[in-house]
Amino acid sequence: MTFLDLFLFSVANLKRNKMRTLLTVLGVVIGIAAIVFLVSLGFGLQYLVESKVASMKELTQIQVDPKSDAAITDKQIKDFKKIKGVKWVSPSYYLSSQMVLDGQKIDLTLYALEPKYIEAEDVKVDKGKNLKNPDVKEIVVSRSALKVFDIAEAKNFIGKQASLKIYLKDKKGNISMKLTKKDQAQEVKIAGVTKNVKEPAAYIPINNLKNLDIKSYDKAIVKTKDREVVKDIKKKISDMGYRVSSIKDTIQAVKSYFNAGQLVLGGFGMVALFVASIGIFNTMTISLLERTHEIGIMKAIGATNKDVKRMFIFEAAQIGFWGGVFGLFGGWLMGLLINTLVNILAKNFGGVAQGIFFTPMWFSSISIVFALLVSLTAGIYPARRAGKLNPLEAIRYE
Amino acid sequence: MARKPVIKAVNLSKHYQMGTMLVKALDKVNLEIYSGEFIIIFGQSGCGKSTLMSLFAGLDKPTSGEVFVRGENLAELNTLQLSKYRRTKIGMVFQQYNLVPNMTSLENVYLPLAFEGISRRRRIKRARNVLELIGIADIERHTSSELSGGQQQRVSIARAWVTSPWIVFADEPTGNLDSKSADEVLRLLKQLNQKSKRTVILISHNPEYLPYADRVVYLKDGKVIRISGKIKGATKRRKRSELESLQGVGKTAAQNLQKAGFENMLDIASAKEEDLAQVNGVSKKLAKLIRKEAQEIIVAREGFGEK
Ligand SMILES: Nc1ncnc2c1ncn2[C@@H]1O[C@H](COP(=O)(O)OP(=O)(O)OP(=O)(O)O)[C@@H](O)[C@H]1O
Numbered sequence: 001m002t003f004l005d006l007f008l009f010s011v012a013n014l015k016r017n018k019m020r021t022l023l024t025v026l027g028v029v030i031g032i033a034a035i036v037f038l039v040s041l042g043f044g045l046q047y048l049v050e051s052k053v054a055s056m057k058e059l060t061q062i063q064v065d066p067k068s069d070a071a072i073t074d075k076q077i078k079d080f081k082k083i084k085g086v087k088w089v090s091p092s093y094y095l096s097s098q099m100v101l102d103g104q105k106i107d108l109t110l111y112a113l114e115p116k117y118i119e120a121e122d123v124k125v126d127k128g129k130n131l132k133n134p135d136v137k138e139i140v141v142s143r144s145a146l147k148v149f150d151i152a153e154a155k156n157f158i159g160k161q162a163s164l165k166i167y168l169k170d171k172k173g174n175i176s177m178k179l180t181k182k183d184q185a186q187e188v189k190i191a192g193v194t195k196n197v198k199e200p201a202a203y204i205p206i207n208n209l210k211n212l213d214i215k216s217y218d219k220a221i222v223k224t225k226d227r228e229v230v231k232d233i234k235k236k237i238s239d240m241g242y243r244v245s246s247i248k249d250t251i252q253a254v255k256s257y258f259n260a261g262q263l264v265l266g267g268f269g270m271v272a273l274f275v276a277s278i279g280i281f282n283t284m285t286i287s288l289l290e291r292t293h294e295i296g297i298m299k300a301i302g303a304t305n306k307d308v309k310r311m312f313i314f315e316a317a318q319i320g321f322w323g324g325v326f327g328l329f330g331g332w333l334m335g336l337l338i339n340t341l342v343n344i345l346a347k348n349f350g351g352v353a354q355g356i357f358f359t360p361m362w363f364s365s366i367s368i369v370f371a372l373l374v375s376l377t378a379g380i381y382p383a384r385r386a387g388k389l390n391p392l393e394a395i396r397y398e
Numbered sequence: 399m400a401r402k403p404v405i406k407a408v409n410l411s412k413h414y415q416m417g418t419m420l421v422k423a424l425d426k427v428n429l430e431i432y433s434g435e436f437i438i439i440f441g442q443s444g445c446g447k448s449t450l451m452s453l454f455a456g457l458d459k460p461t462s463g464e465v466f467v468r469g470e471n472l473a474e475l476n477t478l479q480l481s482k483y484r485r486t487k488i489g490m491v492f493q494q495y496n497l498v499p500n501m502t503s504l505e506n507v508y509l510p511l512a513f514e515g516i517s518r519r520r521r522i523k524r525a526r527n528v529l530e531l532i533g534i535a536d537i538e539r540h541t542s543s544e545l546s547g548g549q550q551q552r553v554s555i556a557r558a559w560v561t562s563p564w565i566v567f568a569d570e571p572t573g574n575l576d577s578k579s580a581d582e583v584l585r586l587l588k589q590l591n592q593k594s595k596r597t598v599i600l601i602s603h604n605p606e607y608l609p610y611a612d613r614v615v616y617l618k619d620g621k622v623i624r625i626s627g628k629i630k631g632a633t634k635r636r637k638r639s640e641l642e643s644l645q646g647v648g649k650t651a652a653q654n655l656q657k658a659g660f661e662n663m664l665d666i667a668s669a670k671e672e673d674l675a676q677v678n679g680v681s682k683k684l685a686k687l688i689r690k691e692a693q694e695i696i697v698a699r700e701g702f703g704e705k
């Protein structure tokens with residue numbers, strides 16, 4: 001039998017009991033629609049988060065951390081700068097320090113860095129000004145560092161003088177409880193307050209701490225010229241012995257979280273599809289019983305086992321295919337509907353329109369292939385049984 | 399005897415174990431049926447007629463003994479080859495018509511050709527030719543539920559005929575018909591047999607039909623008790639001249655062909671080339687040529703279009 005004939009025969013057979021065929025296909029439609037709908041929600045949310053996490057700027061930054069046998073010194077910073085594709089390098093170090101403000105002692109982390117790169121650290125000042133001049137004794141303080149004060153208004157601190165003492169490190173590099181001597185204390189002015197740093201922290205231009213004679217940095221941010229070179233540069237610096245990471249890694253991590261979420265969501269849809277596959281099995285088995293007599297006739301006049309088996313397989317495949325196509329369309333349509341609704345709401349409340357459902361092309365194709373596979377799996381056993389029927393017995397069966 | 403039977407049973411037995419009882423549905427049947435014969439297998443209900451047909455059609459396996467079709471042992475064919483045998487070498491007509499419901503007459507008739515993988519266009523053409531030949535072209539669009547028993551049986555005969563088989567089996571084809579339709583169906587089978595020289599094996603318990611047969615095989619309790627009638631020899635002379643009409647076949651070559659079992663055009667057309675070339679006075683080249691010519695003659699004679 002030719003494939004065209006198998007196709008035409010299967011269409012004719014499916015048409016014989018239209019209601020039953022329709023209901024069986026509907027089962028697959030619901031299963032696939034549920035999967036597409038839920039997984040599209042997963043994809044939509046993933047892209048939403050990713051687009052928030054990864055602004056263009058941050059995608060071109062690599063964070064370099066030292067390892068025990070690879071310190072970041074001024075020499076290394078120069079080496080990093082020499083790598084092709086590197087725009088700039090911003091070294092920084094962290095110190096545990098104690099700030100005295102209005103007679104209150106506050107322990108906080110002090111980040112020493114080049115003011116012009118402070119944005120790379122994602123420090124955004126919401127009150128006062130950000131650091132600008134590398135040689136002025138100014139700091140930016142995080143909101144949480146000021147929690148000890150009752151005064152909620154951050155404004156009151158702008159322009160105030162504070163005194164900073166550093167906790168010294170011992171020979172092994174561990175932080176001791178000893179503070180620098182009084183005469184080494186830094187007298188600084190609070191230039192701004194930042195909200196987006198959640199820990200008690202202060203930021204200071206690195207030049208102010210030159211007198212501490214610190215030989216190696218705790219971290220460096222390497223800015224690349226474009227996104228494409230990030231991978232190469234990362235590898236080069238990693239080969240030099242450092243630990244490197246970039247926002248791309250974070251995105252990767254986010255992705256893997258979402259993939260897990262999608263599996264769970266897809267799993268719910270799978271339950272529906274599983275029920276549908278039982279429906280297909282049921283339909284094909286009933287069809288087999290109804291058609292036993294005519295299968296006997298067909299075999300008596302020369303149909304091979306394979307012909308008969310294939311006729312059934314084609315029927316199952318068609319149920320799966322159409323179930324997949326309409327299920328995909330249905331799931332996609334539901335997502336589109338909700339997207340439109342959310343967008344209308346968002347616009348009304350002055351928000352930014354953004355879809356929370358997204359169905360990638362590849363996933364669409366996969367869902368149809370999947371529907372096909374599921375129905376073939378469900379149909380294979382009845383098809384085999386049909387193929388193996390004994391013609392003499394089948395022909396007597398009424 | 400030099401003639402080769404188209405189908406032959408050798409010590410053919412089929413036994414069924416029913417509890418403690420052994421039913422010998424067929425018991426050591428020996429039978430030779432020749433190309434172009436109209437045979438009636440006659441006997442009472444339960445004497446093993448249908449069993450014999452199932453074995454001849456390769457639908458069932460004998461308990462012992464063998465069936466040879468043009469020298470080929472059916473026992474040596476695998477499932478796939480048996481399907482092919484049923485599809486191309488034999489046709490079957492049943493008492494219950496056994497048309498596929500939901501299919502039109504035309505579709506039912508071309509079904510065996512569809513299994514053979516013949517294109518839609520060609521098989522529709524051939525099916526129409528056969529429907530025409532049988533005189534039921536007007537009902538090609540009807541499904542079996544819209545047809546009378548006699549009409550259904552003719553569609554079923556058309557289906558058996560469409561592949562130009564060597565042998566057509568008809569198991570009580572008139573069993574469900576009134577006497578008028580029954581007569582028509584029987585006459586149709588006889589006509590087709592005479593016109594195309596295809597072997598027809600009719601199974602019946604009705605003695606009224608016996609005059610139609612060239613030979614009657616009497617079955618009783620699974621045994622052949624008598625074979626009446628004569629193997630068609632009277633037509634031999636005519637057949638010889640028929641073969642002589644082929645390009646390059648003289649009187650001796652025609653005689654040699656007949657002695658080797660190639661009696662008529664259909665035999666030549668359906669023979670293997672190398673078998674024809676075995677015959678004295680027939681070269682390989684001639685074998686190829688006469689086979690082709692015979693096929694064309696058959697096609698022209700039966701109006702079946704291309705094969
Ligand atoms: N599958 C089977 N199992 C057991 N016994 C069987 C089977 N098929 C046939 N028989 C027995 O074999 C014998 C011959 O049966 P068969 O059908 O060949 O008879 P028949 O000559 O065709 O009869 P009818 O004229 O009634 O159709 C019967 O006794 C029948 O009971």
Ligand SMILES: [Mg+2]
Pocket residue numbers: 447448449569
């Ligand atoms: Mg019978």
